[in-house]
Amino acid sequence: VLAVCYKEVASVVANTNGLSIKENICQFLFSLTHIPSLQQFEVSNFACDYRIQLLKQVSPLDLYRHKIAQQLYSEALSLANEFSLDINLLYQNQWELSLFTADSVTLYLSRITDTSYVLDQIMLVRSPDIDSTRSCIELGLSLIQDVLEEDSVELYGD
Numbered sequence: 001v002l003a004v005c006y007k008e009v010a011s012v013v014a015n016t017n018g019l020s021i022k023e024n025i026c027q028f029l030f031s032l033t034h035i036p037s038l039q040q041f042e043v044s045n046f047a048c049d050y051r052i053q054l055l056k057q058v059s060p061l062d063l064y065r066h067k068i069a070q071q072l073y074s075e076a077l078s079l080a081n082e083f084s085l086d087i088n089l090l091y092q093n094q095w096e097l098s099l100f101t102a103d104s105v106t107l108y109l110s111r112i113t114d115t116s117y118v119l120d121q122i123m124l125v126r127s128p129d130i131d132s133t134r135s136c137i138e139l140g141l142s143l144i145q146d147v148l149e150e151d152s153v154e155l156y157g158d
Contacts, residue, residue, distance in 0.1 A: 061085060068093050088112050100125055105135040115143050 058066075060083040067076035068090055080087045095108035112118050122140040127133040 065089070071097070088114050088117070092117065095121070100127055100132055102131040102135040105132060105139060109136075110139055115147060118143060
């Protein structure tokens with residue numbers, strides 16, 4: 001019903017025939033309700049009042065999560081850079097929603113700095129083709145090699 005009324009208001013306002021907006025609205029309302037007082041109208045001061053209905057304070061992290069949930073990744077990335085937020089959330093969401101291909105491994109999974117998450121994903125996800133499997137294995141091997149090098153530096157002090 002509201003959509004029909006909106007279309008009729010638009011058509012009434014579009015066909016002004018030299019009448020004011022208030023006169024057009026009164027004619028429209030009379031055509032809907034058939035209230036006689038709307039047929040005889042007087043032009044008087046017509047003003048519109050606007051009010052703020054809701055003013056809400058949102059933390060940058062909540063806004064960042066909201067942008068990611070809406071898949072507004074470029075806005076979320078700029079927020080993350082501006083407020084030094086964890087970009088892993090962005091890349092994890094993109095990875096989880098993407099098709100499993102060699103490109104998605106390169107674009108999303110390889111950018112995630114949480115090593116345990118990446119290794120879990122490599123172990124859990126089954127690849128549909130050889131290229132994506134190769135990309136996952138190469139990424140997993142490089143991450144394991146980096147972890148082993150860090151451990152050897154801590155053990156031997158090199």
